[in-house]
Amino acid sequence: MTVGYVMLCHTALDRAAQVARFWAEAGCPVVIHVDARVSDKAFASFGRVLGDLANVSFSRRYRCEWGTWSLVAASLAASEQLIARHPEARHVYLASGSCLPLRPAQDLADYLAKRPDTDFIESVTTEEVGWTMGGLDIERFTLRFPFSWKRQRWIFDRYVDLQRRLKIRRRMPAGLVPHLGSQWWCLSRATLKAILEDPERPAIDRFFRRVWIPDESYFQTLVRQHSRKVESRSLTLFKFDYEGKPHIFYDDHLQLLRRSDCFVARKIWPNAERLYRSFLEPQEGVQIRAEPQPGKIDRLFSKAVERRQRGRPGLYMQSRFPRRDHENGKTSSQYSVFQGFAELFDDFPGWLTRATGVGRVHGHLFAPEGVEFAGGERLANGALTADASLRDYNPQAFLTNLIWNTRGERQCFQFGPRDHQGVDWFMATDPNAQISVISGAWSVPLFRSDLPFATVRAEAARLQRIETRYLEILRSMYVKARVRIWTMSDFIENPMEPLQAIVDEISPRAARRLTEPPQMVDLTGFGRFLQNLRNEGMKPTLMGDFPVNGDPRIAAPRGRRPYLVQ
Structure with missing residues (x-):
């Protein structure tokens, strides 16, 4: 007793001939159906290649089309011919021209001999x-x-x-x-008859x-x-992607296919020379008695499907972009955003670099004049330029590309109401973002400028409207970023505590205690500046309370709490 094979072929006939010869030379009868759409010339050549094998024959040809009865008709015609001509076939195995045997034919014959009445076909309601x-x-x-x-x-x-x-x-x-079930089955002679x-x-x-x-x-x-007795599974290893299309096996799947211990696999790439050579050539001394276990590679395929659907965190590919709120992470790694710090402290990027010892601290990446990369560079990783027009074409893509291209190195940058606001919601809803805001600090450069006061007043009103809207975003229920907000007056009163928290967050393993605070700009007269804005009809609301006279950096002395001595 042996196993008979029915092959449905329509393309790559040279590979189908190799597989048919492999089974036929092992003593297995093979009946081949060739799609009627294959030219007579190609069909005749196919027949000549296998003409020396007495146990290989060809069945009536049908013009096959996916999803139609023609495929069943072809399978029935070939099965009838095999049952009639080869009484020695105990089981009949349906395969395609793109199938490849992974184990010797005798392995399958021995396996089925122990299960003479079992039909292997996926069959579920x-x-x-x-x-x-x-x-x-x-x-x-x-x-x-x-x-x-x-x-x-x-x-x-x-x-x-x-x-x-x-x-x-x-x-x-x-x-x-x-x-319903897979069309690739192996039925006993009794059941098929x-x-x-x-x-x-x-x-x-x-x-x-x-x-x-x-x-x-x-x-x-x-x-x-x-x-x-029905064993509701196929002995053929096949995999489908999330769109229902079959996975194609290539040469680099060789070890994967060997680990499966399956008898046959489909769908094999016709040019996979290494696969055909490895599995069709005689292998001396190789005996595999293991039960077929396609589950061994299911986990790898599941990961591959997930990677194809979701991609890597923060990586936008053509097949998945743009799909808002369906991305696998907005960005690839954590980054820090500082609003108001560069305005309140001299050389804040340089100080933060020294204090943390990690990452790269940029200026205002979204400044209207252009991108302020760290060190004044004009070009960043991934060929990102400092040109404002290119950045503003898609500011979110600019940010995600910067984070992706510099993964492994933490990015820190300044942001403010003067900057392009196209990334406000994007950063606020990004779990990788850590946003620290000193509200109202945008007024410091205006305070220190020599512009006419009417111009200063108009610009202050504009920037306050922008920052007010941004603060509303940061307080939204949809925010996923790590957000900290201080008014300018509260921050100035005790700057070391929030600065220490920022440093610890950026480099938590360093456990650095701040010994050198950043140099704060001279704010003498800042309270009078705010009062002048009020006098001109503009009400500053984001800075907090500042005394009209004196240096706001000098906190008022706190009185001692009284205590009772007995």
């Missing part, structure tokens, strides 16, 4: 199938599908809609319960001629009527 595509599960059987889904998609969809509106429902032939000789087969065939994708349901349904 429609309610339990989660992989059906297009919303058609039980409707595959209750509606009619006379049109090609690939060639006549418009009329296919319209006809389905029409049948739904008219509430058309076909009846299954008596006694049949619809089942019972299906082929079923007295109700003419009526069953007529019904399935108008079922959608009948090759995934015909044998899967009928085997439940005639089989003694």
Whole structure:
């Protein structure tokens, strides 16, 4: 007793010939169906290549098309021929021309000899199938599908809609319960013969001629009527992606396929020379008696599908961009944003670099004049330029590219109401962002400028409106960033505590205690400046309370708390 193989071929006939010869030379009968769309010249050449093998024959040819009855008709014709001509075949294995045996033919024969009455075919009820595509599960059987889904998609969809509106429902032939599963099966001779000789087969065939994708349901349904024992799984290793398209195996999948211990795999790339050479050439002394375990590689495929769908955190690819709020992380790593610090302290970027000892501290990346990269550079990693017009074309992409291109190195930069605001919501909803704001500090450069006061007043009103809106964003319920906000007066009263918290957050392992505070700018007269703004009709509200006279950096002495001596 041996195993007979039915092969459905339509392309890469040279590879199909190699596989057919592999099985035939191992003593296995092979019946090949070649798609009628293959030219007569190619078919004749295919036949000549295998002409020296007496146990290889060709069945009646059908013009096959995905999703139609033709694939079932081709499988039935080849199966009938194999059953009639080769009584020694105890099991019949359905394979495609793109399948590749991963183990010697004798391994499969021995495996099936221990299970003579078992049929290996994925066969589950429609309610339990989660992989059906297009919303058609039980409707595959209750509606009619006379049109090609690939060639006549418009009329296919319209006809389905029409049948739904008219509430058309076909009846299954008596006694049949619809089942679905992979079309690649291995059936015992008894079961396959019972299906082929079923007295109700003419009526069953007529019904399935108008079922959608009948090759995934015909044998899967009928085997439940005639089989003694069904093992609801395929012996063929196959994988599908999230779109329902088959994964293709290449040369670099060699070790992966070996670990699966499966008998056959599909779908193999025709130019995978290493795979065909490794598995089809005789291997002396190699014996694999392990149970096929496709689950060994399921985890890898699951990770691959997840990577394809979600990508790496913070990496935007053409296939996934733009999809707002569907990205796998807005940015790839943590970064810090400082608002008001560079205005309140002299050379704050330089001080922060010395204090933390990590990362790169930029100026205002979104300044209207251009990008202020650290060290005055004009070009950053990934060919990001300091040109404002290029940055402003897509400021969010500019930020994500900067973080991605410099991953492994923490990025810190200044931000303020003068800057381009196209990243305000983006940063606020990014869990990787750490935003520290000294509200009202934008007024310090105006206070120190020599501009006419009317110009200063107008600019102060504009910047206050912008920052007020930004603070509303940072206090929104949708914020995911780590946000800290101080008014300018509160920060000046005790600057070391918040600065220490910032340093600890950027370099938590360093445990650096601040000994050198940054040099704060001279704010003498700042209270009078704010009062002058009020006198001119503009009400500053974001700075906090400042005395009209004196240096606000000098805190008022706190009185001692009285205590009682007994």
